[in-house]
Amino acid sequence: MAAINLHGIRSLFALGKLRRAVALGFKTLWLHRLRSFLTMLGIVFGVCSVVAMLAVGEGAGYEAQEQIRRLGSQNIILRSVKPAETERISSEQSRISEYGLQYDDMRRIQDTIPSVTVLAPGRIIRNHVWNATRRVDAEIIGVRPWYPEVRKLQVSAGRFFTAVEHDGHVNVCVISTSVADRLFPFSSPLERNVRIAMDYYKVVGVVEPAVASVESGAVSTAGAASQGNSDDYAPRVYIPLTAAKSRFGETLVRRSQGTFEAERVELHEAVIQVERLEDVEETAMVIDDILSRQRRTRDYEMIVPLELLRQAERTKQIFNTVLGAIAAISLLVGGIGIMNIMLASVTERTREIGIRRALGAKRRDIIVQFLIETVILSGTGGLIGVVIGVMIPLIISRVADMITIVTPWAPLLAFSISGFVGIVFGIYPALRAANMDPVEALRHE
Numbered sequence: 016m017a018a019i020n021l022h023g024i025r026s027l028f029a030l031g032k033l034r035r036a037v038a039l040g041f042k043t044l045w046l047h048r049l050r051s052f053l054t055m056l057g058i059v060f061g062v063c064s065v066v067a068m069l070a071v072g073e074g075a076g077y078e079a080q081e082q083i084r085r086l087g088s089q090n091i092i093l094r095s096v097k098p099a100e101t102e103r104i105s106s107e108q109s110r111i112s113e114y115g116l117q118y119d120d121m122r123r124i125q126d127t128i129p130s131v132t133v134l135a136p137g138r139i140i141r142n143h144v145w146n147a148t149r150r151v152d153a154e155i156i157g158v159r160p161w162y163p164e165v166r167k168l169q170v171s172a173g174r175f176f177t178a179v180e181h182d183g184h185v186n187v188c189v190i191s192t193s194v195a196d197r198l199f200p201f202s203s204p205l206e207r208n209v210r211i212a213m214d215y216y217k218v219v220g221v222v223e224p225a226v227a228s229v230e231s232g233a234v235s236t237a238g239a240a241s242q243g244n245s246d247d248y249a250p251r252v253y254i255p256l257t258a259a260k261s262r263f264g265e266t267l268v269r270r271s272q273g274t275f276e277a278e279r280v281e282l283h284e285a286v287i288q289v290e291r292l293e294d295v296e297e298t299a300m301v302i303d304d305i306l307s308r309q310r311r312t313r314d315y316e317m318i319v320p321l322e323l324l325r326q327a328e329r330t331k332q333i334f335n336t337v338l339g340a341i342a343a344i345s346l347l348v349g350g351i352g353i354m355n356i357m358l359a360s361v362t363e364r365t366r367e368i369g370i371r372r373a374l375g376a377k378r379r380d381i382i383v384q385f386l387i388e389t390v391i392l393s394g395t396g397g398l399i400g401v402v403i404g405v406m407i408p409l410i411i412s413r414v415a416d417m418i419t420i421v422t423p424w425a426p427l428l429a430f431s432i433s434g435f436v437g438i439v440f441g442i443y444p445a446l447r448a449a450n451m452d453p454v455e456a457l458r459h460e
Contacts, residue, residue: 040387043360054356055396057349058433062400063407064345065429066421068338070408073425074418076331080324087167091287091299092318093306095280114314116282123305124287130298133288135165138259138280144190144252145210146198153194153250155211157259163222165286173205173220181255186262188216189253195221197250209252214262216254295321343432349396350436353389357444361385368448378449385445386438393437397430404429 044051095115121136138157143150160178163170176187188209195204204218265281287302289295299319306315361368368381405426408419 037387037391040384040391044388044391047360050356051392054352055349055392055399057352058346058393058396058436059349059400059403061343061346061349061436062397062429062433063404064341065339065343065432066401066404066425067407067411068341069335069425070404070419070421071411071417072331072335072338073420073422074408074412076327076334077420078418079327080331087165087286087288088321088324089289089292089295090165090320091289091295091302092320093285093287093302094316094318095283096314096316097278098312098314112277113279114312115280116285116315118281120306120309121282121285123309124302127305128298128301130290130294131287132290133161133165133286135159135162135286135288136256136282137162137284137286138256138263139283140259140263142211144194144198144250146207149198151194151197151250153191153252155259155263156251156253157256157263158253159256162253162286165288169223170220171223172203173218175220175222175253176255181257184257184261185255186214186216186258187219187255189220189222190218191222191249191251194250194252211252211254212262216252216258222253292321295319346432346436349433350393350440353392353437354440354444356392357385357389357441358447360388361444361448364448365451368451372451381449382445385448386441389437389441389444390434393433393441394430397433400433401426401430 093116097112097114116136118136121134124131125134135158137159140155140157141152142155144153144155160176160181162168163175168175170189171192173189175189176185179185180187188211190198190204190209198204198209199207204221207218208215209218210216265279287298289298296319299317303317307313371381405421408421411417412419
């Protein structure tokens with residue numbers, strides 16, 4: 016019992032010494048508050064840079080990954096691509112250029128690969144869409160009824176067309192919000208008619224903008240390959256694939272000054288959904304092998320969002336590492352500032368150190384005292400830096416309309432680093448103070 020009481024008394028005594036050392040550290044720093052504040056600024060800027068830069072990097076990475084995810088991690092996207100021409104044709108000659116994905120390719124993929132669960136082919140034609148005198152240049156996309164589920168489209172009003180309407184070649188359409196805003200600025204577009212070429216289509220639904228679209232392989236009614244608009248708000252009109260085939264055909268013609276050129280493309284794109292995520296890359300290789308065997312030239316391209324997602328994750332890690340390294344330099348500069356000030360403080364307080372040693376203070380007491388002061392400087396600067404670092408991303412999000420994400424580990428990491436910097440850069444001044452000769456220190460003026 017006596018041993019336990021003695022241990023408790025020693026613990027209380029040690030705790031009391033620590034409290035006095037902390038109180039003395041705050042008092043000493045407060046006596047030179049301007050110098051202490053200026054010293055802390057290096058840590059403040061370093062910590063807030065770490066938190067803010069990581070938040071910006073996290074937000075940018077999240078936005079890129081979210082766009083790719085909306086393409087569907089289990090999807091494989093095929094697009095028709097016009098191959099490079101290898102021969103010149105005189106202006107008097109005429110020909111029909113045939114390339115791209117075909118319905119036979121889709122049937123072959125569906126019949127050959129068991130892991131393919133959904134296949135959504137599409138045709139894309141650029142044309143004008145009219146409502147009375149209002150007009151918009153849009154991508155007319157012929158798809159099947161299950162297209163929204165495959166491409167993560169959200170119907171914000173009305174509905175998507177049904178299988179019955181698709182199989183019946185019915186002239187119905189679903190328009191994007193950008194088309195609705197331009198053609199029907201003051202009224203609802205539902206159950207209204209729009210004109211495309213010479214045919215009228217009844218609007219049955221409105222969809223939200225598609226993100227990270229790959230529908231840029233559109234072909235105009237003149238037959239020229241178009242790069243399309245990858246903007247989220249690009250005007251698009253979705254119609255049944257059967258209607259697109261019936262109304263526009265598969266051969267698109269371009270005429271200019273005595274020349275005649277036509278292009279025949281059955282399908283401009285196809286979205287293939289795989290049953291399991293782990294089968295996506297292997298299925299993509301099989302599809303590529305099936306398509307390449309049937310062609311002399313590569314007239315298609317393949318996009319695997321899963322590969323893009325992994326690449327985006329690697330890019331995000333590199334980006335965060337670079338930003339963190341840049342911010343860490345600020346912390347390093349702040350740590351050097353703390354060491355510089357503490358070394359100056361040791362020189363100023365030489366006589367104080369001699370008196371404390373003469374009164375019985377041990378070397379470890381001197382070391383603890385100076386380490387406590389450096390930790391107070393770096394810790395207080397770290398706390399202020401964390402607060403500012405959390406506020407900066409909020410301001411950026413509000414002013415620049417950017418996505419910023421402050422993860423819980425970023426402030427914790429930055430504050431921990433600031434404390435570590437205080438200890439590391441405070442050790443040398445503390446050791447220098449503790450190794451002073453007490454007699455020489457007392458003689459110091």
